[in-house]
Amino acid sequence: MRTTPMQEDFGTILEAENGEHVDDIDRDQVIALIKDRGTVLFRGFKASREEFDGFTDRISDDYMTYKGGGYVRKTVGEKEGKALLSTRYDHGREKQMTFGLPLHGEMYYIDHRPSALWFYCVKPAEQDGQTTACDGAGVYEKLPQQWKDLLHDKRLMFRRTYRDGEWQKIYQTEDPAEAIAFCEDNGLKADFDEAEKTLRTPYL
Numbered sequence: 001m002r003t004t005p006m007q008e009d010f011g012t013i014l015e016a017e018n019g020e021h022v023d024d025i026d027r028d029q030v031i032a033l034i035k036d037r038g039t040v041l042f043r044g045f046k047a048s049r050e051e052f053d054g055f056t057d058r059i060s061d062d063y064m065t066y067k068g069g070g071y072v073r074k075t076v077g078e079k080e081g082k083a084l085l086s087t088r089y090d091h092g093r094e095k096q097m098t099f100g101l102p103l104h105g106e107m108y109y110i111d112h113r114p115s116a117l118w119f120y121c122v123k124p125a126e127q128d129g130q131t132t133a134c135d136g137a138g139v140y141e142k143l144p145q146q147w148k149d150l151l152h153d154k155r156l157m158f159r160r161t162y163r164d165g166e167w168q169k170i171y172q173t174e175d176p177a178e179a180i181a182f183c184e185d186n187g188l189k190a191d192f193d194e195a196e197k198t199l200r201t202p203y204l
Contacts, residue, residue: 001025005037010135012037016044022055030059034116039133052120060116067172068110068182070160103132109158109203110186157204164197171199 001020004013012033014025022045033040047055107113119131140148162170171179176192176199183190183201191200 003033006039006041006133010037010138011039011041011133013041013043015042016046020045022047022052025055027058038135047120049120049122052118056118060118064112064114065172066107068170068186068188069107070109070170101131103134105136109201110183110188112186155204157202160201160203162199162201167199 001024002015002017004015005011006013014030014033022042025042025045030040105113106117121129143151167176167179168174171182173179173182179199180190180192188201188203192198193200
């Protein structure tokens with residue numbers, strides 16, 4: 001196996017050289033690389049999605065569901081809520097919509113967010129299929145001071161409105177009180193409109 005830095009101070013590529021399987025990867029090495037470099041790209045290793053699931057289980061043992069996530073994601077595999085399709089979402093359409101994934105903090109709009117993410121590529125894109133990763137703190141440090149001051153002085157508010165039939169999937173409940181309680185437990189305000197049966201969540 002060969003390791004190559006993605007950038008000078010962020011990320012590592014761990015590449016198979018002799019047809020290695022993911023089971024051949026040293027667990028402690030991966031943990032050390034993640035802690036030191038932030039992210040690891042595994043390239044060229046043999047593994048089905050199920051085998052990759054087993055590999056991640058050796059490192060992560062506390063998975064969370066996507067309850068309260070921004071989209072209705074489809075779960076795949078036997079372990080409910082563990083593996084999700086990341087670039088498509090389900091609102092009951094016969095033909096599913098897909099979308100790109102710009103840089104973002106995963107579920108940063110709630111207090112209980114994942115501390116690590118695993119991605120497995122089932123079908124490589126023919127073009128423009130890269131997954132972008134960066135050191136968010138490093139990006140912030142490189143911003144001009146005037147932009148830092150702006151972000152501190154002028155807070156941004158994001159509003160989501162979930163329609164009837166949508167918020168039930170997002171919050172995995174039919175009870176609006178339960179959905180609101182989940183939001184409040186995660187530092188998120190929520191307002192339910194009885195007339196329209198919609199749920200609104202402003203996030204500052």
